[in-house]
Amino acid sequence: MNFNNFALFITIVLGSLSQLILKSAFTPVDVQTAPQADCNIWLICFAQQLATSMFGDVRLGILIVGLISYTAATGFWILALRHFDLGKAYAFLGFTYILVYLxxxxxxxxxxxxxxxxxxxxxxIVFGIYLISGKTPPHTPEWLRNRSALSDTNRCQE
Amino acid sequence: MNATVALFLTIACTSLSQIFQKQAAMSLENNSGSNLPAGVAFLINPNLVISVILLGSGFVSWLWVLSEWDVSFAYPFLSLNLVVVMCGSKFVFSENIKRHHWLGAFSIIAGVALISGGGAS
Structure with a gap:
């Protein structure tokens, strides 16, 4: 597996994972582990109060872990995009919908x-993303193809 | 504000953000005559600044959605982003949308409609 494939793979896995981490920051916890963060650090205290006032019961630590992995996934996405056709890379993003569901x-x-x-x-949705994100796929029936072959050639040269 | 409004905001912000990103990329390409160093021109590009603000706002309203709905219910709605951006690329940048793109858009909309009909949890 070369680096570009690896970057795309990490984007998909980490992107899906970050959604699950973010969601788990909002799920209720046991009473014993209820959020009683030690508010020694002013910034953490402030962030916790802000998050609580906006979203209610939320665990700030998990939210930050989710935010970091979301940002990292975006970083790998940009790395992957340097070498992949945007459409090709986008088609693979459909996998995140399966991974988040499972x-x-x-x-x-x-x-x-x-x-x-x-x-x-x-x-x-996965099928739709595959269709919407790329060139005319192989084996596309004639009625779905564009009538002018010219536009497809132009696209390849881009 | 309920989760449906927050979801609408999320999709609007993230889609608009992508259109502004494209706008930024195009204006930076055309800006080769500027005196500013490339990095500075990049950072103060108004289109890019707007796109980052929109992306941030979209993320906060997305957290709002997640705090109320199951992620397996809410996340598929984000695929509408592609449909909105596709329409945007047609009407803002006059890009060529082909039949299989439209079919993909309908497939995404059908999938989202099916999931929203199934209920939030």
């Missing part, structure tokens, strides 16, 4: 439900 079910503190609407809906 992850939300398997993640111990989330335990979200599997339902038919979600499963079929995610399938349609």
């Amino acid at each position: 992850g939300s079910v398997l993640w111990p503190t989330l335990s979200e439900t599997i339902t038919w609407p979600k499963t079929i809906g995610v399938g349609l």
Whole structure:
């Protein structure tokens, strides 16, 4: 696996993971581990109060971990984009919808439900992202292709 | 403000942000005659500044959505971003949208509609 594939792979995994981490910052905790952060540091105190006033019950530490992994995923995305066609890279981003769905079910503190609407809906979305994000895919039926072959050639030269 | 409004804000902010990013990339390309060093021109580019502000606002309203809805329900809605950006690229930058792009957009919309019909948890 070369670095570019690796960067795209990390983007997808870390991007999905960051959504799960962010969500888990909002899930209720046991009473014993309720957020009683030691407010020795002014900045942390302020951030906790701000977050609580905006989102209610939230664990700031997990939120920050989620934010960092989200930012890191974006960084790897930019690295991947230096070498991949935007459309090609975007097509792979569809995988995040599968990973977030599966992850939300398997993640111990989330335990979200599997339902038919979600499963079929995610399938349609992944297929849609594949179609919307690239050149005309191979084996596309004639009626779906653009009538002028010229525009496809132009696109390849870009 | 409920989660639906926050979701609408998230999609609006992140999509607009991408259009401003494209605008920034184009204006930087055309700015080769400027006296400013490339890095400074990049950082003070108004389009880029607006896109970063929009991205930040989108992130905060997304956290709002996550605080109320299951992530497996909420996250698929973000795919509407691609549909909005596709329409934006047609109407703002006059890009060529082909039939399979439209079909992809309809597939995404159908998927999101199906999930939203299934309920928030």
